Amino acid sequence: MTSGQLTPTDQTEHRYVLTLGCPDRTGIVARISTFLTDVGGWITEAAYHSDDDTGWFFTRQAIRADEVSFTADELRARFAEEVASELGPETEWRLTDTRDTKSVVLLVSKETHCLIDLLGRAHRGELPATIRAVVGNHPQLEELATRFEIPFHHVPFGERKADAFAELARIVDSYQPDAVVLARFMQILPPKLCEAWAGRAINIHHSFLPSFIGARPYHQAFARGVKLVGATCHYVTAELDAGPIIEQDVIRVDHSDSVTDMVRQGRDIETLVLSRGLRWHLEDRVLVHGRKTVIFN
Amino acid sequence: MTSGQLTPTDQTEHRYVLTLGCPDRTGIVARISTFLTDVGGWITEAAYHSDDDTGWFFTRQAIRADEVSFTADELRARFAEEVASELGPETEWRLTDTRDTKSVVLLVSKETHCLIDLLGRAHRGELPATIRAVVGNHPQLEELATRFEIPFHHVPFGERKADAFAELARIVDSYQPDAVVLARFMQILPPKLCEAWAGRAINIHHSFLPSFIGARPYHQAFARGVKLVGATCHYVTAELDAGPIIEQDVIRVDHSDSVTDMVRQGRDIETLVLSRGLRWHLEDRVLVHGRKTVIFN
Amino acid sequence: MTSGQLTPTDQTEHRYVLTLGCPDRTGIVARISTFLTDVGGWITEAAYHSDDDTGWFFTRQAIRADEVSFTADELRARFAEEVASELGPETEWRLTDTRDTKSVVLLVSKETHCLIDLLGRAHRGELPATIRAVVGNHPQLEELATRFEIPFHHVPFGERKADAFAELARIVDSYQPDAVVLARFMQILPPKLCEAWAGRAINIHHSFLPSFIGARPYHQAFARGVKLVGATCHYVTAELDAGPIIEQDVIRVDHSDSVTDMVRQGRDIETLVLSRGLRWHLEDRVLVHGRKTVIFN
Amino acid sequence: MTSGQLTPTDQTEHRYVLTLGCPDRTGIVARISTFLTDVGGWITEAAYHSDDDTGWFFTRQAIRADEVSFTADELRARFAEEVASELGPETEWRLTDTRDTKSVVLLVSKETHCLIDLLGRAHRGELPATIRAVVGNHPQLEELATRFEIPFHHVPFGERKADAFAELARIVDSYQPDAVVLARFMQILPPKLCEAWAGRAINIHHSFLPSFIGARPYHQAFARGVKLVGATCHYVTAELDAGPIIEQDVIRVDHSDSVTDMVRQGRDIETLVLSRGLRWHLEDRVLVHGRKTVIFN
Structure with missing residues (x-):
């Protein structure tokens, strides 16, 4: 292969x-x-x-x-x-x-589900783009990327975050990607990168926004007792989790589901929503206007 | 009022x-x-x-x-x-x-859910048409139609079905309707009427076609042990339950649901699917080509 | 009838x-x-x-x-x-x-969809309760209630809201209802009534809570550009739109939907979610614990 | 790793x-x-x-x-x-x-989506079982299995199918698996194997059964013009696509979707439905009775 x-x-x-x-x-x-x-x-x-x-x-x-x-x-x-x-x-x-193959760089942390899903789609030629690189703030996902023959870059995020982001930007920009995908990347992009990658940086947030902005949305959902949990694919802007929404979907949960159960079930919706949103972006089906999107799918 | x-x-x-x-x-x-x-x-x-x-x-x-x-x-x-x-x-x-108000005639039997739903939508001005008449092969729903000030015609279907259909056609055609809606009308239209009302006769079938064609689809669904039941809104053609599909949807059921439970839950999907399909038809959003439809919604 | x-x-x-x-x-x-x-x-x-x-x-x-x-x-x-x-x-x-027939009182304003839906369900014997009365802060829905032979009470909400709520409570309590349903009742219950009807007052909110709490949730949803709109059936508590959630569901919208389109499509989800939640409440399938519910359905 | x-x-x-x-x-x-x-x-x-x-x-x-x-x-x-x-x-x-780790053998052909999905779930410890082996009637998926360090067996299905099935059975049985998963395996199991693996052989069929039994269900769905396509996870029995259903789900399609589009969108539902059904099977949540299942999930 x-x-x-x-x-x-x-x-x-x-x-x-x-x-x-x-x-x-x-x-x-x-x-x-x-x-x-x-x-x-x-x-x-x-x-x-x-x-x-x-x-x-x-x-x-x-x-x-x-x-x-x-x-x-x-x-x-x-x-x-x-x-x-x-x-x-x-x-x-x-x-x-459409003959100009688009390129994608994935930003990851430790969670594997979005990474494997996108690697699998790219592997079977379903993604209208080439995944050029995977960049992780932790080293754990290197082996997965390598298995699929994608270059992996480890950028540790220690005390000097600004330096780490500068290094991240240098690596990402070297690929001139059409999409920078935050595939459960657990760091908040600084305003400067939000601006530099405006309309190209795509995040998957693990809640049905605008509900449960910020950290630990499944914990928030569990505490509130909602009957559906969701995921939101959106462009990254300087305001946290407030960028133009590309796609959302939900899955039913009930009182018997623990936070762990919600996290597990939520992964399936996160991968679906991210892969749909990314596909539409790569096929030029998403037009942004102000805080909102027009999706021609 | x-x-x-x-x-x-x-x-x-x-x-x-x-x-x-x-x-x-x-x-x-x-x-x-x-x-x-x-x-x-x-x-x-x-x-x-x-x-x-x-x-x-x-x-x-x-x-x-x-x-x-x-x-x-x-x-x-x-x-x-x-x-x-x-x-x-x-x-x-x-x-x-859009100023030329469209007209609708409803064919009913004894089931009330689709009738009340459509009467309610018409009542609040949500349906882009006027319901001109309700025709029933049983007299039971006269009172409901009358409550909403819609003329009701009772056409008994006894031994001479051909005569009944002729009477039915005479009544329906007197309104020159843009849509003849079989709102859980339990009679099969004869080929001649299918042809006369081609592209205007709309049926709601209580299954996810092409599964469970014909009689008692919820009983068939129960016997097969499916995990979702559905409904299909389609144009009526001479071949039973085989006309161009306008809209379909499903609802989850499980092992604890009896046929009665499926019937009850299915009603909600039937009314939704019929009302959506009828709306699109009335707004000229449905184009038929052969056995299939193009829906511009 | x-x-x-x-x-x-x-x-x-x-x-x-x-x-x-x-x-x-x-x-x-x-x-x-x-x-x-x-x-x-x-x-x-x-x-x-x-x-x-x-x-x-x-x-x-x-x-x-x-x-x-x-x-x-x-x-x-x-x-x-x-x-x-x-x-x-x-x-x-x-x-x-289950032989002790439960009783329901509906609180309404001007919107007809939840009212007609529940009247229709009661009419076909699908609701495990009797609708004893409809109380409106506007007189418009009297005719609809009367058509279904349900007593209607008009309680005007003018400048002296406290008096109106006292009159409302007197009427509602006279029926000793097992459920007080705010079927798109546009008034916020005072804390005293929230307490008096704790575990019996059921509201339908026209958003997927906790998103879009408060007024005009479809306008909020439109402004944010969400890709699904929802509805939430919950018990009423003194904190606005924060009571234990009984049921929620969503429907897909897109960039072509105006606020008016969302309102229309949302009605279908509101009626479904309210009718399911009310049914479960009446069948003693909802157990409340703190801010959350256990639903045995 | x-x-x-x-x-x-x-x-x-x-x-x-x-x-x-x-x-x-x-x-x-x-x-x-x-x-x-x-x-x-x-x-x-x-x-x-x-x-x-x-x-x-x-x-x-x-x-x-x-x-x-x-x-x-x-x-x-x-x-x-x-x-x-x-x-x-x-x-x-x-x-x-639950300490007795269950074992699974996957039967595959050339399609990667269900295989990658299950390998990914096993990799992150989400599947309550160990994938012991992958058996393919074609050699293409060996590299994928090997990347995830799972033994791959190639059993060519040429003219002598009976011999191939005997070899397949020998390999599968050597692992004494709790589940034999036909993860888009394109061969029909002979009655003898259906019997030997009764209650353990799990298939994913790429339609909402009982619609579109047999070959090329997406082509059948396209020809019929349905508005939703689905997938069905079921136990394998001697009667084709008629075994007890474990799980089903659907996804919306429209007139603009070609067969290729349906195939692509259908993959997402196939992987979801298979992974849910397999999980419930492995957690002893599925009880079979006659042609139907009870699912305690």
Whole structure:
């Protein structure tokens, strides 16, 4: 088995994917779809959202790349000139080529469930990205990463946290990852890293946010006597556990479940929610606007 | 309280809704959205589906009616001439005006749960339609319908079923309903009515189809020892319980649940699934293609 | 149709139901089951919970009443003397006869969904209780209650809330209800009534507690961008929305759902969660201990 | 990392677990609980089910082993003599010691998801058993098993299937496993092995049975247009996909999901359902009666 197997294989179709957010007005859909038609694009997926609350327009469109006689770069240049320029300076857009394999770095501590789950998905080519490295603040998960032939970096977090975070940032940034996944990483990112990795740092929190922010959420859930426990995948921002939510789900518990039982059952929801959220992020299905997300899945 | 309260009130926005299905090819999205822009349409909802399996294209788009300087009829005429004519003879489309209140006729037997649920939704203006009449093959539910000021027709199903169905059809057709809902109506529609009401007759079957087709599905589920029971909302076709599925859902049961318990718990799923499916049908969110549905919700 | 139909009919079996909570120790199960065997009881349901966290023991047992040669009162007297006296002064227990029809009073405001749902369940004999009265702080729901032949009392809540609550309490207490259900009653009960109705006052809160305590939880959920909204059925205590939770559930929402959409979809979860919680309460399946519940369902 | 980590660690408590099924009659609960009290047993979990349909009684009870002054063998001898002998010849019971680590053999083909999931659970000590071996009819998964230090046996299934099954049985039986898990093993066990491993052979079927029995269930689901796909964990019997169901669950799909999408999403449900079912089996929470199961979880 070679690490080559850790690159995506499900994604057999070659696509260009356009995502865009801008102030809403009439004619945007027509403008974009006419552009895509003019360049020979066969649209395979198209989703729109017109947000009444903020007056913002969002879209994601996928077209068959093989039938377009332009490279991704040429398309970007044309789109910038012919369409984006008309939509106003606040417009945010990107055009990605599904052949450009995305890269992911995982931050871990001692818990194995999210790590093994993501390694397994990458191993069977289900994750639309390559896991480039695993970074742990403890050394325990090195052997697991190594078994799947992923480089592991140990960054001890002792008294000088600032130094550790600087070292962590240096390692992570060396991979230029499309996603930095806090896969049950038990350290709070400093504001500077939240900013540097804005829109790329993805955390899994082991509660149904905004319930049970902070430490030991299963203990909090047990103490409150809730009948469901959950997990939340969200972008990391400087405010703890308050970033834009990508995905959430819950699982039923009852009075017979101890904290240990909740922790065990919760792991299954954490892995599901994180893997879904990460997939959507990597497939450019998540558009962030303010504190909220639009998910085109 | 007047029966006037039984008309929709949630639906405050005035919209034109276009739904369309046709053989897929490049440029359809651009063609339609350009048309909508040209008539001054502000698109509030737009959904597309390109079906690889059948090579078919589906869309649903809603635009603000108040900003369009055409009536619905004028729009239909223009769309037919300028767009639909180019998309090929197999194209199916409709354009509806949300101000044209839709009408529903309910067929019932003796079970009250779906009837009360739908009456309640209509009563609080949540259903985007008016319930015009309730027709029962038994007289028991007359009082309930009457309490909500809905006309009730009793059509006894004795030995001459054909006569009863003819009478039933005469009554139902007199209301020209947009939906004929078999709200736990325990009679199987004859093929002729399935055809006459194709795409309008909606049934709730008390199992997760295709499991447990036919009579007494909860008894079948109990005998098999399944761990979830479900319900299925589908269009009625001549083949029993085999029409295009609109919505399904399930609820957990266990070994301690008797058939009676399953029946009771199942009612909650039946009402939810039927009300969701009916709402989507009435909002033109359901497009049928062959044995399957596209749901733009 | 007579109001007699509003009494339970599902509950055909005659049972005695014993519930008990006491400090845990060895031999309690043997003691209780031997007692039930000695009086000729055929146990049809038995559930136990030994709570490690609090060192408390809980049980619920149902026996066939027809095979026991004692009345409920005789059984209570014997149980008190022969068993409960040995289990310590903190022991709490009750023995109910399923033939003693329980009574419910509903407190409402203007929202119809929980009211219609419960009236419908009572109407088909699904609720193991009789709805004795509906009390509203607004007059709007009188007609609905009257349609189902349930007495309605209007208690206006103007400037002198204390007077209104006194009048409300007088009316409610006149029915000696086994459950006082706040079926989307928009007033906060004063501490005195929380205490008077402790363990009997049941609220439905339209969020997944402890998220979004207080007013307008769907607005809070919308602002936070959560991907699921929920509802919580709990006992009312003096601390707002912090009483012991009986049942919770959630439903998926997405970026396209406005607050109005969430309110509409949330209604379905509110009715389900309230009706389940109320059923369990009425069937003596809920044992409260501190801030938490044990649910033997 | 040593393979010693593959033994259970969550299960810190030492328990004796009694499970029993017999014809129902009065006094069984009292008889059993009195026995357990007499031997000094502190009951930590107790569950009962009285099955009206079959007239059968089922129980599972867990007691703290450290406070009992008998070995498991002594307890078994006493229980056989003092209790079981009175309950009739049809009585089936077992008493297990949670210190006796259970063993599991996994049968696999080429799909990795269930294998990695179970290896991961065993690795973190979450599975109450040791995975003793993996047997594949293809060689592909050897490397994965080896990474987790589990012996792998390749048994090719060529033309002489009977020989292959004989070899498979020889290998499996050499481990005397408490569970033989068909973790997406794509061969149908011959009747002789179904019988030999009755109550121990556990399959995961990738549909919500009884829908879509047999081959390619996701293709069947896609063709039917269902709105949920599911998975079923069940005991293997000679009749294909018809054995007693242990656990089932479903996940929502829609018109935009291809068969490939359903396969990918279905994997998550398959792993969840199999791991839950296997856990309950290993914890003696599953009692089989005829075609159905009682699950004390």
